[in-house]
Amino acid sequence: MWKRKNSVMSMWATGLLSLSVLAFTSCSKEGDGDLGEGSMEIRVTDSPADNDGIEAVFVTVTNVKVGGQVVDGFEGPKTIDIMALQNGKTEVLATDKFTAKSYQNITLELDSEMDENGNAPGSYVEMADGTKHKLASTAGEKSEYTFNGAARVMADAKSTIVLDFDLRKFIRESDSGSASDFSFVNKSDIDGYLRFSDEDNAxxxxxxxxxxxxxxxxxxxxxxxxxxxxxxxxxxxxxxxxxxxxxxxxxxxxxxxxxxxxxxxxxxxxxxxxxxxxxxxxxxxxxxxxxxxxxxxxxxxxxxxxxxxxxxxxxxxxxxxx
Missing domain, CATH: 2.60.40.10 (Immunoglobulins)
Structure with a gap:
């Protein structure tokens, strides 16, 4: 009889423990939701390229990710003249709601083949004489580049984040001997050296x-x-x-x-x-x-x-x- 009672008591204790764990897990999940939401506006800017013969550099962005998550507020594809955004000028790329917390990376997917209107090429260099040269990518039609930094989204507040394309890092002339050919650099060459900044902390x-x-x-x-x-x-x-x-x-x-x-x-x-x-x-x-x-x-x-x-x-x- 004692063994039977002990078994019943043990089952009751186990059941109580299981309920406690479920309750804790539920509270934890609700707690994550209690962090609230804030908005993040993602802008792009540029630092000067090294080639004086370059008049403009157009890149087509097809996807934006923050912390690995796709930004639903991005309305793409979007083609931007990056060289027009020097000396403190910026352009809005996307705005969306995010869980209030810190973010360390933002990733852009760039299209070499097709621009926002469906025309070829998608990303290209325009020279002073008007000629255009496609920015090819070793990754194929589309390539991803990740910008690193520290962005803090506060609940019920707006953060403005600025991505610096720094074109001298992004593009290079072909080594084939033709100065008119350009390409995106290999991702591995600039991995970790692209940055973004929080405007409020800059x-x-x-x-x-x-x-x-x-x-x-x-x-x-x-x-x-x-x-x-x-x-x-x-x-x-x-x-x-x-x-x-x-x-x-x-x-x-x-x-x-x-x-x-x-x-x-x-x-x-x-x-x-x-x-x-x-x-x-x-x-x-x-x-x-x-x-x-x-x-x-x-x-x-x-x-x-x-x-x-x-x-x-x-x-x-x-x-x-x-």
Missing amino acids: GSVKGNYDGQVAADEKVIVYAYEKGSFNESQETDENAALQFKKAVASTEILGALTKSFSFYFLEEGEYELHFVSYIENEAGEMELNGIIDAESETNANLLNNVKIQAGVQLTLNVIASGI
């Missing part, structure tokens, strides 16, 4: 550049996270892409008053490096060297540029040669 830089820039020269400024620049690695002639680890890049502009600017830099510490390119006999820009440059007010400031959210930093830079 700042900007406006700079004046006191230095000579020859008629056949171009000066590019590269922004690196502090301590991440390795000159021998970043300038390796055999590398698929030089200055790959740069967070962003911009060009010195202006004939008399020379200036540069960075937009949508995440809050943090950076270092700036000024690089000279010279046009060779084939009309291509070749690396000429790293420029010796320093801040007018602090010789070490360019190695410790502090970006604060919502703040525009002004720099006056003096260049003394290569």
